Amino acid sequence: MALAEAILVCLTERPMSGYDLAKNFDASIGFFWRASHQQIYRELGRLREKGYVLSEEVSQNGKPNRIIHTLTPAGKKALRDWSTKPAKHPSLKDDLLVKFYALENVDLDALKDQMTIRIEQHQTKLVKYVRIKERYYDGKDLDLTQKGKLIVLEQGILQESQTIERLEDMMVKLGNL
Amino acid sequence: MALAEAILVCLTERPMSGYDLAKNFDASIGFFWRASHQQIYRELGRLREKGYVLSEEVSQNGKPNRIIHTLTPAGKKALRDWSTKPAKHPSLKDDLLVKFYALENVDLDALKDQMTIRIEQHQTKLVKYVRIKERYYDGKDLDLTQKGKLIVLEQGILQESQTIERLEDMMVKLGNL
DNA sequence: GGTTAATATGCAACTATTTGCATAGATACA
DNA sequence: TGTATCTATGCAAATAGTTGCATATTAACC
Numbered sequence: 001m002a003l004a005e006a007i008l009v010c011l012t013e014r015p016m017s018g019y020d021l022a023k024n025f026d027a028s029i030g031f032f033w034r035a036s037h038q039q040i041y042r043e044l045g046r047l048r049e050k051g052y053v054l055s056e057e058v059s060q061n062g063k064p065n066r067i068i069h070t071l072t073p074a075g076k077k078a079l080r081d082w083s084t085k086p087a088k089h090p091s092l093k094d095d096l097l098v099k100f101y102a103l104e105n106v107d108l109d110a111l112k113d114q115m116t117i118r119i120e121q122h123q124t125k126l127v128k129y130v131r132i133k134e135r136y137y138d139g140k141d142l143d144l145t146q147k148g149k150l151i152v153l154e155q156g157i158l159q160e161s162q163t164i165e166r167l168e169d170m171m172v173k174l175g176n177l
Numbered sequence: 178m179a180l181a182e183a184i185l186v187c188l189t190e191r192p193m194s195g196y197d198l199a200k201n202f203d204a205s206i207g208f209f210w211r212a213s214h215q216q217i218y219r220e221l222g223r224l225r226e227k228g229y230v231l232s233e234e235v236s237q238n239g240k241p242n243r244i245i246h247t248l249t250p251a252g253k254k255a256l257r258d259w260s261t262k263p264a265k266h267p268s269l270k271d272d273l274l275v276k277f278y279a280l281e282n283v284d285l286d287a288l289k290d291q292m293t294i295r296i297e298q299h300q301t302k303l304v305k306y307v308r309i310k311e312r313y314y315d316g317k318d319l320d321l322t323q324k325g326k327l328i329v330l331e332q333g334i335l336q337e338s339q340t341i342e343r344l345e346d347m348m349v350k351l352g353n354l
Numbered sequence: 355g356g357t358t359a360a361t362a363t364g365c366a367a368c369t370a371t372t373t374g375c376a377t378a379g380a381t382a383c384a
Numbered sequence: 385t386g387t388a389t390c391t392a393t394g395c396a397a398a399t400a401g402t403t404g405c406a407t408a409t410t411a412a413c414c
Binding site for chain 1: 325
Binding site: 001003035036038039064 | 369370371372373377378379
């Protein structure tokens with residue numbers, strides 16, 4: 001499982017609370033690894049038990065206490081070990097494409113609506129990625145870690161625009177049936 | 178869940194055994210919905226209980242008996258109902274991209290090897306898709322269902338070649354760090 | 355003669371993910 | 385004054401997916 005590792009990767013940047021991690025999983029790293037806060041809190045418990053993170057409670061006035069998780073040397077080692085193991089190919093599961101496989105048994109108008117929504121979702125993502133690139137990476141001096149993130153960000157931008165093009169092409173074909 | 182629906186979609190083509198379905202999930206529909214035979218047999222049991230498929234045992238000499246599953250009218254209706262419901266955006270989970278997010282804590286040579294393997298996997302897929310297109314779709318008269326499959330197949334071919342290009346670009350960037 | 359692959363089905367255990375619920379103070383808005 | 389949102393954590397149940405095992409016959413290959 002790589003949820004554990006995705007969390008460790010986040011913590012290489014800085015110590016964080018579960019809440020911070022959940023927000024990260026909605027933003028940066030969440031672009032290719034999504035996880036709910038419930039999953040993250042549970043996984044943090046496991047990582048603590050293994051000694052990969054150190055968890056310390058910090059009191060705040062007014063707000064509930066935060067528990068800040070710090071990557072330990074053992075955690076860093078686990079991360080490097082994991083990085084050498086073969087990556088699984090991502091499991092594709094797409095409802096929308098399955099629906100194309102039985103066009104005669106499907107509601108075509110509903111399918112078109114779903115395609116429109118899907119295109120909009122990718123456009124939203126694309127805009128988000130471009131903004132992040134402009135704000136945090138363009139014209140800056142970058143260290144190794146930042147360069148890695150930029151590589152992924154740029155591939156994400158390309159991927160999203162290409163996906164939008166393909167989906168629009170499918171829409172046209174669906175309209176011409 | 179759409180495993181159930183993916184099975185129903187397969188059965189719109191023709192009645193099949195669990196074994197046939199498992200093979201289909203390794204080939205055509207499996208390009209965007211993967212499932213193991215264990216999962217399929219379990220799901221078939223549920224579909225039978227719901228009355229969405231009719232299961233009949235057929236004896237064969239020599240080989241073990243097959244159980245042929247046929248889509249019922251209720252199953253067909255369930256499929257159409259499902260088709261009108263919003264499609265979820267596919268959940269992205271990619272180890273390989275996560276590894277780029279902590280380049281300083283990762284084994285770079287191992288990462289390059291994994292990139293190479295990933296590129297080869299996509300090339301294999303691309304070749305498979307192109308062959309299927311040539312063999313079963315090029316220059317043929319197609320009905321509505323076949324046209325739907327062709328649309329997905331063509332988008333798959335484009336997707337794979339674009340993915341290969343993006344991965345190769347990432348490899349170059351990784352080499353120039 | 356022995357090994358491997360293909361055909362054909364399925365249970366059981368484990369791991370992962372999703373969904374619903376629960377708590378509780380602070381702040382902002384209408 | 386009520387509603388909504390943000391901060392911050394987590395349990396429990398249900399659903400989904402993976403991995404390991406189990407059985408049994410045929411056919412091809414070395």
